[in-house]
Amino acid sequence: MALAERVKQLRAERGWSQGELAERIGGDPAQISRYEHGRIAPSADAIIRLAEAFDVSCDYLLVEDAPRRAFRSAEDVLGDRLATISELGERDRELVLSFIDALVTKTRLKTLAGGVT
Numbered sequence: 001m002a003l004a005e006r007v008k009q010l011r012a013e014r015g016w017s018q019g020e021l022a023e024r025i026g027g028d029p030a031q032i033s034r035y036e037h038g039r040i041a042p043s044a045d046a047i048i049r050l051a052e053a054f055d056v057s058c059d060y061l062l063v064e065d066a067p068r069r070a071f072r073s074a075e076d077v078l079g080d081r082l083a084t085i086s087e088l089g090e091r092d093r094e095l096v097l098s099f100i101d102a103l104v105t106k107t108r109l110k111t112l113a114g115g116v117t
Contacts, residue, residue, distance in 0.1 A: 004038040006061055010054040011036075025049035 011021050011032075018032040026049065034040040042050060051058045051071050059066040085093055 002038065002064065003041065003061055004036050007032070007050060008036040010056065014054070021053065024053040 007021075011018070016024075018029040018036070021027075022029045022032050025046065027046065031040075035042055035046075047058055047061055051061055054061075055071050057066070057069050057071060057073070060068050085096055088096065
């Protein structure tokens with residue numbers, strides 16, 4: 001599905017008018033109409049605002065066969081949080097990594113044991 005069709009479909013799913021979508025992304029209804037009719041392509045900034053408004057990933061808007069997923073998936077949030085670990089001191093980073101390793105090991109053992117707690 002092309003970007004124009006995808007924008008129109010997502011807007012219709014939410015029951016939004018072109019004006020309502022324009023308001024949500026800081027644009028105007030004529031701009032949304034041009035997107036939906038394929039007359040113009042949104043800028044990179046507009047793609048991000050559309051993805052945020054629809055809560056879908058940018059690749060879902062841009063890539064025809066991309067799977068539908070949320071704008072900020074759980075993996076993205078986890079990655080962002082893990083990136084902040086660099087702000088910790090060395091000892092605290094080691095503790096965080098040990099804790100993560102312990103949780104992963106626990107989960108793997110539970111899986112091997114057939115979910116026995």
